[in-house]
Amino acid sequence: MFLHCGTKFGTFIHYSNGEDLSWYLLVFAGQMYADFIEHILPDLLDQVPLEVRRGMWFQQDGAPPHFSRIAREKVNEMFLNRWIGRGGPENWQPRSPDLTPLDYFLWGFIKEQVMATAPTTPENMKRRIIAAVRKITPQMLARVRQSFRHRLVKCIEVQGAQFEHLMK
Numbered sequence: 001m002f003l004h005c006g007t008k009f010g011t012f013i014h015y016s017n018g019e020d021l022s023w024y025l026l027v028f029a030g031q032m033y034a035d036f037i038e039h040i041l042p043d044l045l046d047q048v049p050l051e052v053r054r055g056m057w058f059q060q061d062g063a064p065p066h067f068s069r070i071a072r073e074k075v076n077e078m079f080l081n082r083w084i085g086r087g088g089p090e091n092w093q094p095r096s097p098d099l100t101p102l103d104y105f106l107w108g109f110i111k112e113q114v115m116a117t118a119p120t121t122p123e124n125m126k127r128r129i130i131a132a133v134r135k136i137t138p139q140m141l142a143r144v145r146q147s148f149r150h151r152l153v154k155c156i157e158v159q160g161a162q163f164e165h166l167m168k
Contacts, residue, residue, distance in 0.1 A: 101144050
């Protein structure tokens with residue numbers, strides 16, 4: 001599984017082959033995001049088997065660096081229009097947190113870990129974020145994937161209406 005998530009302090013990149021967890025913390029905005037897509041992401045994806053990469057989809061939110069023309073062009077080149085995001089070939093609805101693993105799992109988990117007690121400095125908060133991300137196990141990610149499938153079924157059942165209350 002490959003996971004990308006942005007935070008106020010940077011972007012976390014994750015790839016797991018089911019056994020090993022690899023995390024990277026990056027900080028960038030604007031043109032730097034396009035440079036990341038073109039020059040750094042390919043190296044990170046080298047860990048992902050070729051047959052997985054060929055069918056991989058990329059998802060990003062509508063953050064200004066992600067929406068820049070140059071960044072969208074780089075994502076299109078790399079993922080051959082297999083990406084989901086604002087201005088992309090597949091628009092992701094910005095207000096669908098019940099279908100976004102970052103919203104229904106990751107942000108809450110990280111916030112719970114980081115804010116158990118108030119961080120004392122920005123550096124302390126960065127360390128806590130990194131520690132929280134490192135607590136995420138392959139088993140947790142498997143449950144997130146299973147939940148995602150269940151959520152898709154529920155979304156179809158209610159014809160796109162709100163369904164979070166049906167997730168029990």
